[in-house]
Amino acid sequence: MTDAPMHLRCVCGWEATGTEEEVVAAATEHGALVHNMKPTRDEVMAMVVAEPAAAADQETPP
């Protein structure tokens, strides 16, 4: 598990940004409440990407 900012976007437009724990919790709740889905932690993590701002911060200048 990591505290690095992560990002997840749902097909409906809903998005979540936060730590791994926060994104997994938000996506699990959103899936159940809005889409009648029960994604596992692994399934959510498979869709997560690095938060764009955090990824940009880690880029090294040319």
Added chain:
Amino acid sequence: MAGLRAGEILDVEGPVRAEIFMIWLKVDHLELTGPDGPVPWIVQIEDVEHPVEVVERIVTGLVGAPLLVHSTSWRRDAAAVILSFLVVIGPDQVGGMASQPIVRAELARSEATRAPARIGQEQVLEHAIRHLAWLAQDDEVVAARLTDGWRAELAGYVPEPFRSLA
């Protein structure tokens, strides 16, 4: 990996899905709203679940018990069958959800033996409200749930029964 599309976004899958249009009467006109704004949203239906029960449960969990839940059309979308649902809620249930006036649209008409080439969401909604207009005249239970304001708004829609859009 049921319910998820490999790649980048959380997706809704399954052979049967519900597409929910949540509408309400804002004083003198109809508006579309939803948990992600004025757009329909897709709900996954598991094998053992009844679509109407799932929609009623999901909506109730979000905004409280709806006034009406009714399936108004169906269509095929790739590997899935999409059941369109019209959900009527009261003004006090909209809360902070973004909402937008509903704009009239031309229906997506089938050919004699073929489905329409394209079916837009606005066309599905147009047909759904026409279906509600039909129910308001034909179904006592539905009629009893609608106010005079609703009946006045629905009078502008041509009544249509349930039908396949694809």
